[in-house]
Amino acid sequence: MKIQEYADRDMLAIDVANVLAGELEAALLHNDVVAFAVPGGTTPGPIFDSLCAADLEWERVRVLPTDERCVPADSDRSNERLIRDRLLTNRAAAADYVPLYIPGKTPEEVLPQIEALIEPLRPLAVLVLGMGDDMHTASLFPGMEGLAQALASNAPALAVARPQTQPETRITLTGPVLDGALSKHLVIYGEKKRAALERAMSLPPEEAPIAAVLDGMTVHWAD
Numbered sequence: 001m002k003i004q005e006y007a008d009r010d011m012l013a014i015d016v017a018n019v020l021a022g023e024l025e026a027a028l029l030h031n032d033v034v035a036f037a038v039p040g041g042t043t044p045g046p047i048f049d050s051l052c053a054a055d056l057e058w059e060r061v062r063v064l065p066t067d068e069r070c071v072p073a074d075s076d077r078s079n080e081r082l083i084r085d086r087l088l089t090n091r092a093a094a095a096d097y098v099p100l101y102i103p104g105k106t107p108e109e110v111l112p113q114i115e116a117l118i119e120p121l122r123p124l125a126v127l128v129l130g131m132g133d134d135m136h137t138a139s140l141f142p143g144m145e146g147l148a149q150a151l152a153s154n155a156p157a158l159a160v161a162r163p164q165t166q167p168e169t170r171i172t173l174t175g176p177v178l179d180g181a182l183s184k185h186l187v188i189y190g191e192k193k194r195a196a197l198e199r200a201m202s203l204p205p206e207e208a209p210i211a212a213v214l215d216g217m218t219v220h221w222a223d
């Protein structure tokens with residue numbers, strides 16, 4: 001793991017967008033189709049605003065969320081909505097979106113169908129993750145039911161998450177899919193998350209799920 005520090009969040013967003021565009025371009029040289037997984041939440045919006053203008057063959061990029069909240073696609077809690085509004089616009093509108101949830105169904109009903117879409121995209125070419133103060137990443141939350149199975153090396157691509165701290169059920173990429181990405185980036189802001197990340201490094205993944213994916217990770221931090 002290495003940590004890159006930025007003078008401020010605006011600089012971080014522009015630099016990270018450039019790094020991601022470069023990595024996607026390189027991956028497109030060697031692959032017909034390239035999988036690019038991105039988080040929801042409040043952190044990635046400004047990165048998306050810059051990245052969406054990158055001059056890439058976006059029609060060969062498959063964009064998927066690292067996790068999804070089981071809410072209607074027009075909800076302001078939907079990661080799909082954030083990604084469509086802020087990333088899949090401008091040049092990046094040509095990319096295909098691969099959903100992790102199909103509204104109106106129970107997560108268990110749709111899981112096999114969505115897993116079949118995800119499997120051919122493994123390993124992910126480029127992964128961006130966010131992290132919470134509680135050291136969760138994607139929707140792998142400390143203490144949630146099924147966490148050990150979702151972190152196991154033989155876990156299926158997706159898991160249903162029902163964290164007690166969250167208002168809705170979620171569907172998340174599992175530990176091996178995230179950890180197996182060919183290029184991994186974690187974006188965090190502020191001292192609280194930086195301290196949480198440092199704490200995570202000495203904790204088992206069941207207590208600090210982010211710890212399960214830090215091998216080879218580039219962490220991008222601004223206050």
Ligand SMILES: O=C(O)[C@H](O)[C@@H](O)[C@H](O)[C@H](O)COP(=O)(O)O
Pocket residue numbers: 039040041042043044066067068069079129130131132136137138139
């Ligand atoms: O949909 C989600 O909630 C995420 O993918 C999640 O893992 C997020 O990245 C962290 O909770 C950080 O969220 P913030 O960026 O809002 O701090």
